[in-house]
Amino acid sequence: MSVLDLSHEVAIGIDIGGTNTKYGLVNHRGEILEKGDIKTDAYPTVKDFIDALYDAIKPIIDKHKSNTRLVGVGIGAPNGNYYTGTIEYAPNLIWKGILPIAELMTKKFGVPCSLTNDANAAAVGEMMYGAARGMKDFIMITLGTGVGSGIVANGSLIYGHDGFAGELGHVIVRPGGRKHWSTGHQGSLEAYCSATGIAITAKKLRAENPQSLLNNIPEDHIDSKSVYEAAMAGDETAKEVFRYTGQILGEALANFIMFSSPEAIILFGGVIKAGELIMNPTKEHMEKNLLPIFQNKVKLVFSELKEADAAILGASALVWEKI
Amino acid sequence: MSVLDLSHEVAIGIDIGGTNTKYGLVNHRGEILEKGDIKTDAYPTVKDFIDALYDAIKPIIDKHKSNTRLVGVGIGAPNGNYYTGTIEYAPNLIWKGILPIAELMTKKFGVPCSLTNDANAAAVGEMMYGAARGMKDFIMITLGTGVGSGIVANGSLIYGHDGFAGELGHVIVRPGGRKHWSTGHQGSLEAYCSATGIAITAKKLRAENPQSLLNNIPEDHIDSKSVYEAAMAGDETAKEVFRYTGQILGEALANFIMFSSPEAIILFGGVIKAGELIMNPTKEHMEKNLLPIFQNKVKLVFSELKEADAAILGASALVWEKI
Numbered sequence: 001m002s003v004l005d006l007s008h009e010v011a012i013g014i015d016i017g018g019t020n021t022k023y024g025l026v027n028h029r030g031e032i033l034e035k036g037d038i039k040t041d042a043y044p045t046v047k048d049f050i051d052a053l054y055d056a057i058k059p060i061i062d063k064h065k066s067n068t069r070l071v072g073v074g075i076g077a078p079n080g081n082y083y084t085g086t087i088e089y090a091p092n093l094i095w096k097g098i099l100p101i102a103e104l105m106t107k108k109f110g111v112p113c114s115l116t117n118d119a120n121a122a123a124v125g126e127m128m129y130g131a132a133r134g135m136k137d138f139i140m141i142t143l144g145t146g147v148g149s150g151i152v153a154n155g156s157l158i159y160g161h162d163g164f165a166g167e168l169g170h171v172i173v174r175p176g177g178r179k180h181w182s183t184g185h186q187g188s189l190e191a192y193c194s195a196t197g198i199a200i201t202a203k204k205l206r207a208e209n210p211q212s213l214l215n216n217i218p219e220d221h222i223d224s225k226s227v228y229e230a231a232m233a234g235d236e237t238a239k240e241v242f243r244y245t246g247q248i249l250g251e252a253l254a255n256f257i258m259f260s261s262p263e264a265i266i267l268f269g270g271v272i273k274a275g276e277l278i279m280n281p282t283k284e285h286m287e288k289n290l291l292p293i294f295q296n297k298v299k300l301v302f303s304e305l306k307e308a309d310a311a312i313l314g315a316s317a318l319v320w321e322k323i
Numbered sequence: 324m325s326v327l328d329l330s331h332e333v334a335i336g337i338d339i340g341g342t343n344t345k346y347g348l349v350n351h352r353g354e355i356l357e358k359g360d361i362k363t364d365a366y367p368t369v370k371d372f373i374d375a376l377y378d379a380i381k382p383i384i385d386k387h388k389s390n391t392r393l394v395g396v397g398i399g400a401p402n403g404n405y406y407t408g409t410i411e412y413a414p415n416l417i418w419k420g421i422l423p424i425a426e427l428m429t430k431k432f433g434v435p436c437s438l439t440n441d442a443n444a445a446a447v448g449e450m451m452y453g454a455a456r457g458m459k460d461f462i463m464i465t466l467g468t469g470v471g472s473g474i475v476a477n478g479s480l481i482y483g484h485d486g487f488a489g490e491l492g493h494v495i496v497r498p499g500g501r502k503h504w505s506t507g508h509q510g511s512l513e514a515y516c517s518a519t520g521i522a523i524t525a526k527k528l529r530a531e532n533p534q535s536l537l538n539n540i541p542e543d544h545i546d547s548k549s550v551y552e553a554a555m556a557g558d559e560t561a562k563e564v565f566r567y568t569g570q571i572l573g574e575a576l577a578n579f580i581m582f583s584s585p586e587a588i589i590l591f592g593g594v595i596k597a598g599e600l601i602m603n604p605t606k607e608h609m610e611k612n613l614l615p616i617f618q619n620k621v622k623l624v625f626s627e628l629k630e631a632d633a634a635i636l637g638a639s640a641l642v643w644e645k646i
Contacts, residue, residue: 160584261483
C-alpha cells in the first residue's frame with residue numbers, strides 16, 4: 001500500500017468528557033469504522049487513563065491494520081490547549097493542574113496527537129464532514145450543559161495568541177444580569193442560553209405563571225427536554241422560555257457577526273432539539289440587531305452531524321486538518 | 324537596480340476621508356518620503372477624483388523614479404471592501420452606490436491596488452510599523468468620530484466571508500440603551516465610546532451636575548478635547564465622563580478577548596488623547612470582566628503611530644502585506 005493512498009488513512013478521534021471518554025477509528029470520508037467508550041473518572045492518574053485508553057483502542061487498530069494506515073490521534077477535551085497539547089485546569093476532570101495529554105498520547109500510540117477544546121473540535125468536524133463543508137468563515141455554537149464555540153476565519157480555527165480563543169459562552173450579553181453559577185460573572189450568554197440557563201429561566205417563569213404546565217414537572221426534572229415537551233403540548237409559558245432564550249442568543253449572534261462576518265453560524269448540542277421553538281426567535285433577533293450590510297446574508301443552521309458521533313468525528317478531523 | 328532589492332521598493336498609501344484625501348509615498352521601512360492631500364468632495368465623479376489624485380501623485384512618483392520602484396497602491400476608505408476593491412454605500416462620501424476604486428486606480432496608475440476600510444488599514448500599519456510589530460493576534464480599536472476596528476488573527480486580517488468583518492463599533496454593549504444617531508440601534512459601543520458618544524455623555528452629565536465646569540462650555544464646543552481639559556482642571560463630572568466611557572469600553576474589550584484571545588488591544592484615534600483618564604477605567608473594567616484564564620495577559624496599549632501619518636502608513640502597508 002502506498003503511503004500516498006489517502007483512502008486508506010485512518011485517525012483516532014477521542015472526546016474526553018468529565019464522566020465518559022468516547023473514541024472511534026475514522027477514515028478520510030468521515031466514516032466511523034469502530035467506536036467505543038471508557039469511564040473518564042475511573043482512573044486515579046492521567047497515566048492510568050491513557051493506559052486504559054490504549055488497551056481499549058489497540059485491538060481496533062490491529063483489527064484494521066491490514067488495510068489501513070493510522071496517521072494520528074485527535075482529541076477534543078474541556079480546556080484543551082491546541083498550542084501546548086495540554087488540558088489546563090479543567091474543572092470537570094478529576095485530574096488537576098496542567099496535563100500533558102498530547103505528549104503522553106504520542107508516546108503511547110506512536111503517532112502524532114493534536115488536542116483542542118471540545119467546541120473547536122466540533123467546528124473542525126463540521127467543516128470536514130458537516131454543515132460547514134467548503135466554508136472558510138463560520139462560527140460553531142454548542143448549546144449543551146454549557147455554551148461553547150469554535151470560530152473559523154480565513155479557513156483556520158482561531159486559537160488566539162494563547163490557544164484559548166472562542167469562549168463565546170462567557171461573553172456578557174446582559175450587563176448586570178443573571179449571575180453565572182460558576183464564574184460569578186453577571187449576564188453571560190451561558191447563564192441564559194445553555195441547558196442550565198434554560199432550566200433557570202423555566203423555573204423563574206413557572207413561578208410567575210401558576211397556570212403553566214411547567215408547574216407539574218418535579219423541580220429536578222425541569223430541563224430543556226421537559227420544557228420542550230410542555231411547549232409542544234401548547235403551554236405558553238414553556239414557549240416563552242424558548243422565545244426569551246432565542247432573543248438573547250439572537251442578539252449575541254448579531255454581535256458575533258459584527259466581529260468576524262461569517263458565512264454561517266452552526267448551532268449544535270442538546271438545546272437544538274427544541275427545533276423551531278429556539279431557531280425562530282434566535283433568527284428574528286439576530287437579523288433585527290444586524291447592520292443592513294450584514295442582514296439576510298448569514299446562514300443560521302443546525303449541525304448536520306449526529307450528536308453521538310460529532311465529538312469523535314470532530315476530534316479525528318483535527319488530524320486531517322494538520323496534515 | 325535588481326527587482327529583488329526590496330530596499331528600493333515604494334508604495335503609495337492613500338486615506339480617503341469624507342472631506343480630505345491624504346496620500347504619501349512610503350518605503351519598506353515605513354518612512355513617508357513625500358505626502359500631500361486633495362479635497363475628496365470637490366469632484367463630482369469618482370473618475371474626476373482619481374484623475375485629480377493621479378495629477379497630484381504622478382510628480383512625486385517621477386521625482387523618486389531614479390532610485391525607487393513603485394510596487395503598488397494601498398487605500399484605506401470608509402466601507403472599503405478588500406475582496407472586491409470597491410467602496411460600498413459609504414454614507415460620508417458624495418459618490419453613491421458601489422465604486423470600483425481599485426480597478427480604476429490600477430488602470431490609472433499601472434500598478435496593483437489594494438483597498439480596505441480605514442480601521443483595517445490602521446491595523447495593518449500597526450502590525451508593520453507600530454505597536455503590533457511581530458504580533459499574530461491583536462485587535463485595533465479606532466476611537467474617533469465613530470468607533471472602528473481591525474482584527475488580526477493567525478497573522479492575517481479577518482475580512483469575513485464578504486469583506487465586512489470587524490464592525491465592532493456596532494456591537495451592542497447595553498441592550499435597550501442609548502439610541503445611535505445613524506443606525507438607530509440601541510446601546511452600541513459607538514453610541515458611547517466614540518467622540519460623538521462622549522459628547523452626548525458630557526451633555527447629559529453636565530445637565531445633572533449644575534456645578535460642573537462643563538456647563539461653562541458652549542453647546543457646540545462640547546467634545547472629547549474640551550471635556551479632557553475640564554477634567555485636567557479638576558472637574559469631577561468631566562472625569563466621570565471618561566470613567567463611564569472607559570467602563571463601557573473595558574466591558575466591550577473583555578467580550579472581544581473572549582472571541583479571539585489577542586496578544587494585545589491597540590487603541591487609536593482622537594479619544595486616546597485623554598490618556599490615563601480613559602486608559603485606567605478601560606483597563607480596570609476589561610480585567611474585571613475577563614475569565615481568570617484571560618486575566619493579566621492581554622496588553623492594552625495606545626497606538627505608536629502618529630495620527631497624522633497612520634492612515635497613510637496603514638494604507639501603504641496593505642501593499643507589502645499582499646506581496
